[in-house]
Amino acid sequence: DSGVTQTPKHLITATGQRVTLRCSPRSGDLSVYWYQQSLDQGLQFLIQYYNGEERAKGNILERFSAQQFPDLHSELNLSSLELGDSALYFCASSVTGTENSPLHFGNGTRLTVT
Amino acid sequence: AQSVTQLDSQVPVFEEAPVELRCNYSSSVSVYLFWYVQYPNQGLQLLLKYLSGSTLVKGINGFEAEFNKSQTSFHLRKPSVHISDTAEYFCAVSDPSGTYKYIFGTGTRLKVLA
Numbered sequence: 001d002s003g004v005t006q007t008p009k010h011l012i013t014a015t016g017q018r019v020t021l022r023c024s025p026r027s028g029d030l031s032v033y034w035y036q037q038s039l040d041q042g043l044q045f046l047i048q049y050y051n052g053e054e055r056a057k058g059n060i061l062e063r064f065s066a067q068q069f070p071d072l073h074s075e076l077n078l079s080s081l082e083l084g085d086s087a088l089y090f091c092a093s094s095v096t097g098t099e100n101s102p103l104h105f106g107n108g109t110r111l112t113v114t
Numbered sequence: 115a116q117s118v119t120q121l122d123s124q125v126p127v128f129e130e131a132p133v134e135l136r137c138n139y140s141s142s143v144s145v146y147l148f149w150y151v152q153y154p155n156q157g158l159q160l161l162l163k164y165l166s167g168s169t170l171v172k173g174i175n176g177f178e179a180e181f182n183k184s185q186t187s188f189h190l191r192k193p194s195v196h197i198s199d200t201a202e203y204f205c206a207v208s209d210p211s212g213t214y215k216y217i218f219g220t221g222t223r224l225k226v227l228a
Contacts, residue, residue, distance in 0.1 A: 033215070042218060045216060045218075092158075099209055102163055105150075105157030106157050108157055
Protein backbone atom coordinates (compact mmCIF):
# COMPACT_ATOMS: atom_id res chain seq x y z
CA ASP A 1 0.00 0.00 0.00
CA SER A 2 1.60 3.25 -1.18
CA GLY A 3 -0.50 5.43 1.13
CA VAL A 4 -1.89 7.42 -1.82
CA THR A 5 -5.68 7.18 -2.07
CA GLN A 6 -7.61 7.82 -5.24
CA THR A 7 -11.37 7.92 -5.61
CA PRO A 8 -13.38 6.73 -7.35
CA LYS A 9 -11.75 3.57 -8.70
CA HIS A 10 -13.99 3.47 -11.74
CA LEU A 11 -16.00 6.13 -13.50
CA ILE A 12 -18.27 5.69 -16.50
CA THR A 13 -19.76 8.77 -18.07
CA ALA A 14 -20.98 10.15 -21.38
CA THR A 15 -19.33 12.48 -23.83
CA GLY A 16 -19.73 16.15 -22.97
CA GLN A 17 -19.95 15.51 -19.25
CA ARG A 18 -17.70 16.72 -16.44
CA VAL A 19 -16.07 14.59 -13.74
CA THR A 20 -13.87 15.15 -10.72
CA LEU A 21 -11.14 12.77 -9.64
CA ARG A 22 -9.83 12.98 -6.11
CA CYS A 23 -6.45 12.18 -4.61
CA SER A 24 -5.18 12.11 -1.04
CA PRO A 25 -1.38 12.05 -0.93
CA ARG A 26 0.75 9.95 1.37
CA SER A 27 1.02 11.38 4.85
CA GLY A 28 3.85 13.92 4.92
CA ASP A 29 4.07 14.35 1.16
CA LEU A 30 3.64 17.93 0.02
CA SER A 31 3.65 17.43 -3.73
CA VAL A 32 1.01 15.84 -5.93
CA TYR A 33 1.36 14.80 -9.56
CA TRP A 34 -1.33 13.76 -12.03
CA TYR A 35 -0.63 11.34 -14.86
CA GLN A 36 -2.78 9.91 -17.65
CA GLN A 37 -2.09 6.35 -18.79
CA SER A 38 -3.51 5.16 -22.06
CA LEU A 39 -2.61 2.25 -24.31
CA ASP A 40 -1.50 4.39 -27.22
CA GLN A 41 0.30 7.19 -25.35
CA GLY A 42 1.76 5.51 -22.30
CA LEU A 43 2.14 7.45 -19.07
CA GLN A 44 1.77 11.18 -19.70
CA PHE A 45 2.54 13.84 -17.11
CA LEU A 46 -0.34 16.28 -16.69
CA ILE A 47 0.40 18.63 -13.81
CA GLN A 48 2.21 18.95 -10.49
CA TYR A 49 1.35 20.84 -7.31
CA TYR A 50 3.50 21.59 -4.32
CA ASN A 51 1.93 22.73 -1.06
CA GLY A 52 -1.07 24.19 -2.84
CA GLU A 53 0.76 25.90 -5.67
CA GLU A 54 1.10 24.74 -9.27
CA ARG A 55 4.72 23.80 -9.89
CA ALA A 56 4.85 22.25 -13.33
CA LYS A 57 2.55 21.67 -16.24
CA GLY A 58 2.76 18.92 -18.80
CA ASN A 59 0.45 17.83 -21.56
CA ILE A 60 -2.71 18.92 -19.85
CA LEU A 61 -5.63 19.94 -22.07
CA GLU A 62 -7.43 23.23 -21.50
CA ARG A 63 -10.59 21.21 -20.73
CA PHE A 64 -8.76 19.76 -17.72
CA SER A 65 -7.95 21.61 -14.54
CA ALA A 66 -6.62 20.69 -11.15
CA GLN A 67 -5.96 22.13 -7.74
CA GLN A 68 -4.41 21.20 -4.44
CA PHE A 69 -6.26 22.19 -1.31
CA PRO A 70 -4.87 23.39 2.06
CA ASP A 71 -5.20 19.87 3.48
CA LEU A 72 -3.00 18.77 0.51
CA HIS A 73 -5.57 16.62 -1.20
CA SER A 74 -5.94 17.28 -4.90
CA GLU A 75 -8.70 17.16 -7.45
CA LEU A 76 -8.48 16.77 -11.21
CA ASN A 77 -11.47 18.14 -13.11
CA LEU A 78 -12.15 16.89 -16.61
CA SER A 79 -14.84 18.67 -18.62
CA SER A 80 -16.45 18.42 -22.05
CA LEU A 81 -15.34 14.81 -22.05
CA GLU A 82 -14.48 13.09 -25.31
CA LEU A 83 -14.12 9.40 -26.11
CA GLY A 84 -10.36 9.88 -26.28
CA ASP A 85 -10.25 10.93 -22.64
CA SER A 86 -10.93 7.34 -21.62
CA ALA A 87 -7.83 6.29 -19.71
CA LEU A 88 -6.39 5.42 -16.35
CA TYR A 89 -5.63 8.54 -14.33
CA PHE A 90 -2.97 8.25 -11.66
CA CYS A 91 -2.14 10.50 -8.82
CA ALA A 92 1.32 10.32 -7.30
CA SER A 93 2.87 12.13 -4.38
CA SER A 94 6.35 12.89 -3.17
CA VAL A 95 7.85 14.48 -0.11
CA THR A 96 9.57 17.48 -1.64
CA GLY A 97 8.38 17.57 -5.23
CA THR A 98 11.96 17.80 -6.43
CA GLU A 99 13.37 15.77 -9.28
CA ASN A 100 15.22 13.31 -7.04
CA SER A 101 12.24 12.55 -4.83
CA PRO A 102 10.63 9.25 -5.85
CA LEU A 103 6.96 9.18 -6.66
CA HIS A 104 4.41 7.12 -4.77
CA PHE A 105 1.43 6.21 -6.92
CA GLY A 106 -2.19 5.56 -6.10
CA ASN A 107 -4.06 2.71 -7.76
CA GLY A 108 -5.65 5.03 -10.29
CA THR A 109 -9.10 5.99 -11.47
CA ARG A 110 -10.27 4.24 -14.61
CA LEU A 111 -12.36 6.65 -16.65
CA THR A 112 -14.57 5.33 -19.43
CA VAL A 113 -16.29 7.85 -21.66
CA THR A 114 -19.13 6.41 -23.75
CA ALA B 115 13.13 16.92 -26.05
CA GLN B 116 14.09 14.44 -23.41
CA SER B 117 12.92 10.92 -24.07
CA VAL B 118 13.13 7.44 -22.62
CA THR B 119 13.18 4.38 -24.82
CA GLN B 120 12.28 0.91 -23.70
CA LEU B 121 13.02 -1.12 -26.77
CA ASP B 122 11.22 -4.29 -25.72
CA SER B 123 7.47 -4.03 -25.31
CA GLN B 124 7.25 -7.64 -24.11
CA VAL B 125 9.81 -10.02 -22.65
CA PRO B 126 8.87 -13.65 -22.02
CA VAL B 127 11.26 -15.62 -19.82
CA PHE B 128 11.15 -18.94 -18.01
CA GLU B 129 11.04 -19.09 -14.25
CA GLU B 130 14.49 -19.07 -12.57
CA ALA B 131 16.14 -17.70 -15.73
CA PRO B 132 17.92 -14.32 -15.72
CA VAL B 133 16.34 -11.30 -17.33
CA GLU B 134 17.45 -7.89 -18.56
CA LEU B 135 15.01 -5.11 -19.39
CA ARG B 136 16.55 -2.35 -21.46
CA CYS B 137 16.21 1.38 -20.99
CA ASN B 138 17.93 4.17 -22.89
CA TYR B 139 17.48 7.87 -22.42
CA SER B 140 18.42 10.89 -24.45
CA SER B 141 20.31 13.48 -22.49
CA SER B 142 23.78 14.96 -22.49
CA VAL B 143 23.49 16.25 -18.96
CA SER B 144 23.09 14.71 -15.56
CA VAL B 145 19.87 12.86 -14.91
CA TYR B 146 18.12 10.97 -12.19
CA LEU B 147 16.93 7.51 -13.22
CA PHE B 148 14.21 5.28 -11.84
CA TRP B 149 12.61 1.91 -12.44
CA TYR B 150 9.01 1.32 -11.43
CA VAL B 151 6.89 -1.83 -11.52
CA GLN B 152 3.16 -2.00 -12.13
CA TYR B 153 1.23 -5.11 -11.16
CA PRO B 154 -2.24 -5.65 -12.67
CA ASN B 155 -4.85 -3.23 -11.39
CA GLN B 156 -2.34 -1.37 -9.27
CA GLY B 157 -0.34 1.82 -9.37
CA LEU B 158 3.38 2.01 -10.03
CA GLN B 159 5.81 1.08 -7.27
CA LEU B 160 9.42 2.19 -7.06
CA LEU B 161 11.91 -0.62 -7.66
CA LEU B 162 15.13 1.37 -7.50
CA LYS B 163 16.66 4.73 -8.26
CA TYR B 164 19.96 6.20 -9.37
CA LEU B 165 20.69 9.70 -8.13
CA SER B 166 24.48 9.74 -7.98
CA GLY B 167 27.42 7.67 -6.81
CA SER B 168 27.83 3.99 -7.55
CA THR B 169 26.62 3.07 -11.00
CA LEU B 170 25.27 -0.28 -9.80
CA VAL B 171 22.04 0.21 -7.94
CA LYS B 172 20.25 -2.48 -5.97
CA GLY B 173 16.52 -2.40 -5.48
CA ILE B 174 13.71 -4.42 -4.00
CA ASN B 175 12.76 -7.98 -4.92
CA GLY B 176 16.31 -8.84 -6.05
CA PHE B 177 16.42 -6.38 -8.95
CA GLU B 178 19.43 -4.26 -9.81
CA ALA B 179 20.27 -1.75 -12.52
CA GLU B 180 23.46 -0.31 -13.92
CA PHE B 181 23.84 3.29 -14.97
CA ASN B 182 26.03 3.67 -18.04
CA LYS B 183 26.62 7.32 -18.85
CA SER B 184 28.53 6.75 -22.08
CA GLN B 185 25.75 4.58 -23.48
CA THR B 186 22.98 6.61 -21.80
CA SER B 187 21.46 3.41 -20.53
CA PHE B 188 19.96 2.14 -17.31
CA HIS B 189 19.17 -1.54 -17.84
CA LEU B 190 17.31 -3.53 -15.21
CA ARG B 191 18.44 -7.04 -14.34
CA LYS B 192 17.48 -9.94 -12.14
CA PRO B 193 19.55 -13.14 -11.97
CA SER B 194 16.59 -15.45 -11.38
CA VAL B 195 12.97 -14.49 -11.94
CA HIS B 196 9.84 -15.81 -10.26
CA ILE B 197 6.30 -16.12 -11.51
CA SER B 198 5.40 -13.25 -9.18
CA ASP B 199 7.70 -10.93 -11.17
CA THR B 200 5.19 -10.93 -14.01
CA ALA B 201 4.27 -7.27 -14.36
CA GLU B 202 4.91 -4.15 -16.42
CA TYR B 203 8.16 -2.32 -15.81
CA PHE B 204 8.69 1.37 -16.48
CA CYS B 205 11.91 3.29 -16.75
CA ALA B 206 11.77 7.00 -15.88
CA VAL B 207 14.18 9.91 -16.10
CA SER B 208 14.14 13.21 -14.28
CA ASP B 209 16.20 16.32 -14.84
CA PRO B 210 18.10 17.67 -11.79
CA SER B 211 17.91 21.21 -13.16
CA GLY B 212 14.14 21.00 -13.07
CA THR B 213 13.68 21.55 -16.78
CA TYR B 214 11.30 18.66 -16.98
CA LYS B 215 9.56 16.32 -14.64
CA TYR B 216 9.56 12.59 -14.66
CA ILE B 217 9.45 11.25 -18.21
CA PHE B 218 8.38 7.63 -18.42
CA GLY B 219 9.18 5.05 -21.03
CA THR B 220 6.39 3.10 -22.68
CA GLY B 221 6.93 0.10 -20.45
CA THR B 222 8.08 -3.49 -20.86
CA ARG B 223 5.71 -6.30 -20.05
CA LEU B 224 7.64 -9.10 -18.35
CA LYS B 225 5.93 -12.47 -18.53
CA VAL B 226 7.49 -15.23 -16.48
CA LEU B 227 6.62 -18.70 -17.72
CA ALA B 228 6.48 -21.83 -15.59
